[in-house]
Amino acid sequence: SMCFGKYSTTVLKSAYGEVDVPDQTLSQFVWSSSSGWKNLPALTCGISGRSYTFGASENLCKVGAQAFLANTGLKPGDRIGLLLPNVPEYMVAVHAALQAGLIVTFANPLYTVPELTRQFQSAKVRCIITIPQLLEAAQTVSKTLANYDCTINIGGSAEPEQRILGLESLLSPSENVKLPEVRPSDIAVLLYSSGTTGIPKGVMLTHRNLVTNIIQLTDRALIDYSDPTDEFQETVLTVLPFFHIYGFNTILNYMTYIGAHLVTIPKFTPQDYIACLENHKPTVLFVVPSLLLLLITHPEVTPQHLSSVKKIFCGAAPMKKGLIDQFFKKIGRNDCTVSQGYGMTETSPSVTITPYTMPYSKSGSCGKLLPSTLARVIDLTDGKDVGMPNKSGELLVKGPQIMKGYLDNPKATSEAIDIDGWLHTGDVVYYDEDEYFYVVDRTKELIKVKGNQVSPTELESLILEMQGVADAAVIGIPDNVAGELPKAYVVKKPGFDSVTPEQVQEFVASKVATYKKLAAGVTFLDAIPRNSAGKILRNELKNLSS
Ligand code: 4UW
Secondary structure: OEEEOHHHOEEEEOOOOOOOOOOOOHHHHHOOOHHHHOOOEEEEEOOOOOEEEHHHHHHHHHHHHHHHHHHOOOOOOOEEEEEOOOOOHHHHHHHHHHHOOOEEEEEOOOOOHHHHHHHHHHOOEEEEEEOHHHHHHHHHHHOOOOOOOEEEEOOOOOEHHHOEEEOHHHHOOOOOOOOOOOOOOOEEEEEEEOOOOOOOEEEEEEHHHHHHHHHHHHHOOOOOOOOOOOOOOOEEEEOOOOOOHHHHHHHHHHHHHOOOEEEEOOOOOHHHHHHHHHHHOOOEEEEOHHHHHHHHHOOOOOHHHHOOOOEEEEOOOOOOOOHHHHHHHHHOOOOOEEEEEEEOHHHOOEEEEOOOOOOHHHOOOOEEEOOOOEEEEEOOOOOOEOOOOOOOEEEEEEOOOOOOEEOOOHHHHHHHEOOOOOEEEEEEEEEOOOOOEEEEEEOOOOEEEOOEEEOHHHHHHHHHOOOOEEEEEEEEEEEOOOEEEEEEEEEEOOOOOOOOHHHHHHHHHOOOOHHHOOOOOEEEOOOOOEOOOOOEOHHHHHHHHO
16 A cells, blocks of 8 residues: 655555545534433443433533533633543533533643643633632632633532632523534644643644544444443443543543443542442453553452453553563453554544454554554654665654644644644654554653653753753653653752752652652753754763663
8 A cells, every 4th residue: 555656755555545524523423323322321430430321411511511601701712721630520521612612621630730820821721620629729820811711610619709610500501592603623622742842732633633533443443333232331441531632532532422331530549440440340441551561460450350351452652562461461361452552642642553353473563554544654864755664764644633733833833744744743663564553762852651741841941940950951761660751961050069869859849740750860960962053962861871
């Protein structure tokens, strides 16, 4: 399926052809078949047992959309911020907002106030939806936001004089409110990703981008799109965050679309996860490599706990070749598939996925191109297409799942998506003779800690705020459990010899979510290696650390 175009590019086309994408908004699409299984459970909190059927959650989304427009000052096109852990109500909050024509941005509930402020200011958020435990942070951030309208406090009480509304104001039917026309080409969500360089930017994904990726995955029939019934319904245990593209589109939207029952856990602990395996007997698990490793190595996870599981999906970070073998050894059976997907926030997220049955010799591959997806692999030094299998280079991707661009950042957008429409992924890959892809490295600065994005630039600018610091550079250090951990190289100002590594670590830890901490330590240098343009030579630092 290779074709040779102008400039001797070698374009790989999906072996699966093209898919047709319905002309629907994300909400219309996700609920398009649910009338067939209205009374089956759609979402259940694995800890409290709080549960919604498909009929109930679909209806709440519609009621919520009308209530948004009736009870708040928000208008279609306005942005709202979700500051929520994984709870069943996440679905209602997102899809009510989308049906009201709003654009949604999701924040990590573990974020500190400065982290939240940066994201919500960038997205120009006018309303935050949160829970009582996070209300104080939401209110602090809201004071910094221009044209702020209101906060919605799910599960808490209203305080009208502070513009805090309770959930009831989202659930009171306002049938006379007409919902706006939302077009599939409209932006649905703004998810934050650092891309190949710099601080996190708002990735603009349209309704069509998100629907397309679900259709592309459905086409590969990784989970049969067969009507769920009282006798059999897939049960999906998920702890991966809904604020991340993987949790949001691949899990929340895709699994709801096919009629699976999602069991959510608001905050990961091995004990809660194990209890959910026991109590809910999931048939499908979505994992990142560090979670799969935990299932393999945790002494309290027994083969019995995993006996109901038939399908596992892994993605978001490189998976070590032997991990799948270790998993099969642990469960003592092989009637379970472990699939790997590769992609990024900018691609909604999936680009490749492993086929249903895959030769053992290809384990470690992240699979083949999804339908309607094109790829090129270019040499890291001369930028020319490598033109043949088993030669690594940077992956370029083209397809209908690629983002519209970075919010308010045409420069970053044109650096990421070139004039011919190719997205430069910053990942180093090769493909084999059968066009199975393998991710081998990353050229971009991004650090991945247990699948979470960490932007080195963000940590560097924080460290530079510390008294006595003249220069700083952050890189990822390989780690057996987390995949990578952030490490800082720091240059002290004259007269600040007494600054210790621990002080730098504590300074950063006090300002960022836990997974961004400088867990791989701090080393002082006389100078940070930089090129003549002032760009940090990260490879030199990587060599120093290995
Ligand atoms: N192997 C090696 C992989 C892999 C990988 C991602 O935070 P983001 O922007 O996005 C994600 C997306 C996760 C995902 C994609 C497709 C898919 O099917 C699925 O479910 C099974 C999950 O994490 O980070 C994007 C970056 O993460 C790395 C890679 O560097 C990419 O650019 N990455 N998947 N299988 N590395």
